[in-house]
Amino acid sequence: MDRIILFISLFIQGIAFFIALFYLRRMPKFVGIFILILLSFMLLRGVLNLTGFFKAEISEILVLLVSIFIFLAIIGASNLYKEFDRMLKVLKGLWEIDRVILSGLTPRSIMGGIKKTMVELIDCDGFGIYTYNQAKNALSLYENYNLDDEIHKGIMEKENGILWKIIRERKYTMLSNSRNDNNFSDFLKSKNYSTLIGLPLIQKSNTLGALVFLSHKKSYSRKEIQYIEGIGRQVVIALDKIQTIERIKEMDIEIVFALVQAIETRDPSTKGHSLQVANIAVELTKIFGHSERELELVRYAGLLHDVGKIAVPEAILNKPSSLNEEEWKVMRKHPVISAEIVKPIKDLGEIEKWIFYHHERWDGTGYPEGLKGREIPFFSRILAICDTYSAMVSDRPYRKGLTDESAREEIKNYSGKQFDPEIVEMFLTLSKEFLKRLIEKTDAPS
Ligand SMILES: [Fe+2]
Structure with missing residues (x-):
């Protein structure tokens, strides 16, 4: 009888050994190795016992029960790890879908x-x-x-x-x-x-x-x-x-303007910003003697340059602390999305490029493409200065707006680095009072 029980034990231990070997990679290493060593000893003991070389005073029934327990534990653990693996895969998949939703343009x-x-x-x-x-x-x-x-x-x-x-x-x-x-x-x-x-x-x-x-x-x-x-x-x-x-x-331009307001509602600290950029950009463009049509287009470009922020989650837009690298990646997409939105609007096709490049810098360290100098469209260079001036003189929840003098000083400092020096020169000819009026104006320029 003992011999039959011994045979059954050896059989179960053998299967358990191979299953443990198979799932070794899915278990914590020390557990897997411990189980394999234990089963090896049990198998060795069983074989020695069978051949009569060794006779330990231990109940074969107990060995059989321990063998069954180890076998079930390995099966259970391997299923658990299989499930764990699958869960991880699903979580990774859900994260990937999140990423696609967040960054898809x-x-x-x-x-x-x-x-x-x-x-x-x-x-x-x-x-x-x-x-x-x-x-x-x-x-x-x-x-x-x-x-x-x-x-x-x-x-x-x-x-x-x-x-x-x-x-x-x-x-x-x-x-x-x-x-x-x-x-x-x-x-x-x-x-x-x-x-x-x-x-x-x-x-x-x-x-x-x-x-x-x-x-x-x-x-x-x-x-x-x-x-x-x-x-x-x-x-x-x-x-x-x-x-x-x-x-x-599908919307027409009036509705897109309503969208600008919606964005400013989402990010109240930038309220009026698009209008200020439009107002200053029109006046700055006038100095360069451009046509009526260009003045009209630059007005639209100022109003719509940040419309792509509609795709930036509120948690990033309104984050009181500084953004991490992942959040910056999302934020840096807004000029691209703005351009995508503007592209199909009838008669505004030309401003798509100006908006797309409004965060490029004269020295080539901007985004989205890192264009340099005159590679950057002229009106994008105009928008860049107006955008920065408006942002600097406006109050934010975490800081008070700069004075006109300090903002001018900053723009001067970044001439040839962030901004086109020629446009900076022209911008600085606009008087403090004139800029103040443009900033405070609540209707769009005509
Ligand atoms: Fe922007």
Whole structure:
């Protein structure tokens, strides 16, 4: 009897040894090595006992129980580590989606980044991201991964379509072929799909659309569903940002001005800043003798130069302390986004470049491209000086505004470094009183 128990113990110890070896990398090193040494001793003891070289006064039943315990502990620990690994992967994926949402400038780049992460994270054979237009009561495919048109058509089919049901009921849905679900359409069966997971994309009372995953896999665990739901929530945030960007592009210029006010409301310390930049830029441009059209355009450029701050999170805009490197990266994107927003506005195409380069510096240390000297468009160089002067003389929550004299001194000091010396020279010809009037003016220059 003891011999049979010994055989069973050795068998369990052997399997436990190989599993421990296999999962060694997933365990803390010292635990893995300790288990391997322990199992080696137990195996050696068992083999010596079997061959009659060694006879320890120890109950074989006890050895068997210890072997079973170690075996179960290794299986449990390895599953735990597997789950931990997966969780880490999901967290990294969610972080990546956050990053894409935060830094993406165009709908394409945002959705492209999200699709890539979803393909890496979700165990499925294809998915579709569908948007729902409430006003038109219409659905359309926004992004596709690995599904053909026929499948999308089938999913979006009006009457009994699965997607319409998800949109109507605003509920997570899982349909499975293996459960003989009546709703599991014949065409999905014919394509050999076994499971469909549908998630409505809900933002407060609005249904923005739905996510549909198709898989040949028979079932999904609760954890997997939770991960998918987490990603669905991120997609809602992304779609919301995308729709905001698209809406802005459709707006006409008056509405964009309203947007300037909205930005100043988000960042109250810069209230009136865009108007001040526009006012000073127009007067400075007049000295250089430019045309009426250019004066009009520079006025728009002054008003809209920081409109891209709409994409900068409030937590960064209003941060009372200095920004960290990651936050600066986001902040430095605002001229690029401003230009993106202005680009499609009728008749304002020319100012896109001026706005894009308004944070470049004469010595080439600015952003976004580090242009130098006259490589920087003339009106961007004008905006840079007006922008800095307005910012310097205005009060901020953390400091009082500089006097006109100190601000002028600063601009003089940075002539040839941050600013075009020729424009600085012209700027300094504007009198203190005149600049004060421009700063205090509450209507746009004409
Ligand atoms: Fe700016």
